[in-house]
Amino acid sequence: xxxxxxxxxxxxxxxxxxxxxxxxxxxxxxxxxxxxxxxxxxxxxxxxxxxxxxxxxxxxxxxxxxxxxxxxxxxxxxxxxxxxxxxxxxxxxxxxxxxxxxxxxxxxxxxxxxxxxxxxxxxxxxxxxxxxxxxxxxxxxxxxxxxxxxxxxxxxxxxxxxxxxxxxxxxxxxxxxxxxxxxxxxxxxxxxxxxxxxxxxxxxxxxxxxxxxxxxxxxxxxxxxxxxxxxxxxxxxxxx
Numbered sequence: 001x002x003x004x005x006x007x008x009x010x011x012x013x014x015x016x017x018x019x020x021x022x023x024x025x026x027x028x029x030x031x032x033x034x035x036x037x038x039x040x041x042x043x044x045x046x047x048x049x050x051x052x053x054x055x056x057x058x059x060x061x062x063x064x065x066x067x068x069x070x071x072x073x074x075x076x077x078x079x080x081x082x083x084x085x086x087x088x089x090x091x092x093x094x095x096x097x098x099x100x101x102x103x104x105x106x107x108x109x110x111x112x113x114x115x116x117x118x119x120x121x122x123x124x125x126x127x128x129x130x131x132x133x134x135x136x137x138x139x140x141x142x143x144x145x146x147x148x149x150x151x152x153x154x155x156x157x158x159x160x161x162x163x164x165x166x167x168x169x170x171x172x173x174x175x176x177x178x179x180x181x182x183x184x185x186x187x188x189x190x191x192x193x194x195x196x197x198x199x200x201x202x203x204x205x206x207x208x209x210x211x212x213x214x215x216x217x218x219x220x221x222x223x224x225x226x227x228x229x230x231x232x233x234x235x236x237x238x239x240x
Contacts, residue, residue: 017058018094018172022091023088023090025089026080026086028080030048047077047078048078050189051189053073053189062186062220065121067186067209069190073190079192083157083197084159084160084196085197089154095151097147100139101224102142102219104128104171105171108126109202110166114194120209127203128236128237130237137227159198165193167193169190173220178221178223179223179224219232
């Protein structure tokens with residue numbers, strides 16, 4: 001089984017991975033950063049609400065700053081306005097069938113001047129707003145809906161969240177080669193919101209990236225080919 005799994009993982013490396021291609025936020029369509037187009041646009045480079053990513057490949061080191069918003073990520077110039085309590089729809093590129101795993105979304109409050117010139121570094125600023133893992137011991141995972149068109153994922157901005165600027169960190173963790181570390185593949189990406197009409201909540205239980213995940217976490221080193229429960233890494237989901 002392990003030999004077959006290794007071969008499948010290798011095929012996955014060559015064939016395809018994925019990233020968030022576009023989103024609907026506050027009823028508006030946003031094309032996200034295009035790693036195979038935007039870097040070559042010169043003076044015509046599009047203005048985005050999503051931060052840059054290097055391509056469709058993974059991050060495999062949980063101790064690297066790359067696990068935060070992806071390798072070489074830099075702030076985006078724009079923010080997408082969205083009401084607290086509203087739902088954001090993310091559209092992934094089609095996800096490989098072999099890349100089972102959880103889908104997790106975090107948020108971090110940016111300075112009052114915005115996210116466009118700010119990165120969290122290693123500060124504990126992130127709170128989790130949604131997570132999905134394995135359905136019992138079945139082959140149905142949170143990433144499963146991304147494996148067929150329209151490859152859609154949704155999260156809701158907490159209704160009690162204080163209005164302001166927020167950085168959203170959204171990721172899929174592929175576990176097809178995660179029985180030993182390194183092996184789990186992290187596919188993070190970040191986009192920027194301007195949240196309006198919010199409440200007064202300031203979430204606690206904040207974590208840092210890197211720092212929120214350890215190589216020994218049961219949700220990071222995990223044999224997805226066994227029928228066993230799965231523990232999603234990171235803190236509990238923030239609720240209002």
